[in-house]
Amino acid sequence: xxxxxxxxxxxxxxxxxxxxxxxxxxxxxxxxxxxxxxxxxxxxxxxxxxxxxxxx
Amino acid sequence: xxxxxxxxxxxxxxxxxxxxxxxxxxxxxxxxxxxxxxxxxxxxxxxxxxxxxxxxxxxxxxxxxxxxxxxxxxxxxxxxxxxxxxxxxxxxxxxxxxxxxxxxxxxxxxxxxxxxxxxxxxxxxxxxxxxxxxxxxxxxxxxxxxxxxxxxxxxxxxxxxxxxxxxxxxxxxxxxxxxxxxxxxxxxxxxxxxxxxxxxxxxxxxxxxxxxxxxxxxxxxxxxxxxxxxxxxxxxxxxxxxxxxxxxxxxxxxxxxxxxxxxxxxxxxxxxxxxxxxxxxxxxxxxxxxxxxxxxxxxxxxxxxxxxxxxxxxxxxxxxxxxxxxxxxxxxxxxxxxxxxx
Numbered sequence: 001x002x003x004x005x006x007x008x009x010x011x012x013x014x015x016x017x018x019x020x021x022x023x024x025x026x027x028x029x030x031x032x033x034x035x036x037x038x039x040x041x042x043x044x045x046x047x048x049x050x051x052x053x054x055x056x
Numbered sequence: 057x058x059x060x061x062x063x064x065x066x067x068x069x070x071x072x073x074x075x076x077x078x079x080x081x082x083x084x085x086x087x088x089x090x091x092x093x094x095x096x097x098x099x100x101x102x103x104x105x106x107x108x109x110x111x112x113x114x115x116x117x118x119x120x121x122x123x124x125x126x127x128x129x130x131x132x133x134x135x136x137x138x139x140x141x142x143x144x145x146x147x148x149x150x151x152x153x154x155x156x157x158x159x160x161x162x163x164x165x166x167x168x169x170x171x172x173x174x175x176x177x178x179x180x181x182x183x184x185x186x187x188x189x190x191x192x193x194x195x196x197x198x199x200x201x202x203x204x205x206x207x208x209x210x211x212x213x214x215x216x217x218x219x220x221x222x223x224x225x226x227x228x229x230x231x232x233x234x235x236x237x238x239x240x241x242x243x244x245x246x247x248x249x250x251x252x253x254x255x256x257x258x259x260x261x262x263x264x265x266x267x268x269x270x271x272x273x274x275x276x277x278x279x280x281x282x283x284x285x286x287x288x289x290x291x292x293x294x295x296x297x298x299x300x301x302x303x304x305x306x307x308x309x310x311x312x313x314x315x316x317x318x319x320x321x322x323x324x325x326x327x328x329x330x331x332x333x334x335x336x337x338x339x340x341x342x343x344x345x346x347x348x349x350x351x352x353x354x355x356x357x358x359x360x361x362x363x364x365x366x367x368x369x370x371x372x373x374x375x376x377x378x379x380x381x382x383x384x385x386x387x388x389x390x391x392x393x394x395x396x397x398x
Binding site for chain 2 (some may be wrong): 001011019021028030031034035037041
């Protein structure tokens with residue numbers, strides 16, 4: 001899974017999702033480990049292959 | 057014999073195949089007849105992208121130079137309306153197998169643990185199908201983990217990965233139903249059904265493969281395909297993919313952003329990933345009676361639940377002279393995609 005431009009999105013000061021481009025598609029991924037995209041984000045972060053920018 | 061005794065006698069796998077053939081819900085595959093195509097009916101120019109195409113069917117594992125298409129085809133056996141057609145683009149020389157995969161949730165997999173089951177499907181090849189033996193690959197993958205992804209099944213990444221069924225099947229240019237039996241270990245907690253092209257050489261004009269009527273059932277004999285209504289099949293698919301759009305109301309929280317909520321019915325498998333199926337969206341501002349079309353709409357997920365009411369913020373909607381507190385209604389069909397696939 002090709003994940004680029006990962007950045008947290010916050011609501012009322014709390015991170016609620018990760019915005020990213022996955023396989024060329026802009027998506028907003030919930031922080032749910034059962035979500036396959038978030039599971040892969042976590043795996044790539046753990047492997048040092050991906051960094052998630054802080055929310056604006 | 058009473059109905060109760062009929063049913064009791066059928067608990068031995070396919071002891072009475074004719075009786076079992078009347079039982080509903082025996083096909084564990086969702087969208088086996090390729091009826092539901094919420095993401096679209098034609099995908100072309102696919103290279104190495106692994107993605108869901110017909111609902112619940114993930115297709116992929118090509119290479120950078122692959123070039124193929126996936127289509128919901130009306131070329132189908134008697135009593136079927138659709139098949140899934142894979143076609144390698146003419147002159148393409150990349151021969152990576154393209155897998156068609158359906159991974160099951162663990163909650164729907166346990167029924168096969170320790171059982172003999174039967175996989176059946178209809179398949180046919182195009183005139184120039186390139187596999188050297190005119191065959192396809194057929195594989196059922198099992199694991200002992202919980203709700204692991206369809207992609208990691210193909211890459212042997214599942215916990216307790218095993219292939220209780222791994223074979224090839226020669227196909228012809230006519231529709232034929234093929235069957236395979238498989239016995240699962242008692243500790244199986246998740247399964248995936250996989251079919252693949254077996255390309256060779258350079259593609260001709262009709263290097264294609266059609267599949268439909270995929271059924272996996274408990275028992276050692278294939279019963280007739282369980283035809284389900286489109287509505288039934290769509291509801292099953294919406295646990296994994298849901299589209300939202302026209303009619304959804306929201307409230308502007310600024311001049312540009314609208315907060316919306318969408319009831320999730322049925323509940324989704326997991327909190328869904330949100331993306332835009334369309335970015336040109338018509339918005340009716342119900343407070344100032346101004347309707348206009350925004351051309352680069354974006355979306356941010358706020359919700360983290362697979363049930364209840366899903367909520368999100370839709371951005372770049374500053375086309376209706378809006379301000380915070382205005383009420384908006386979306387007028388474009390199915391522009392939001394909520395994805396909770398495995």
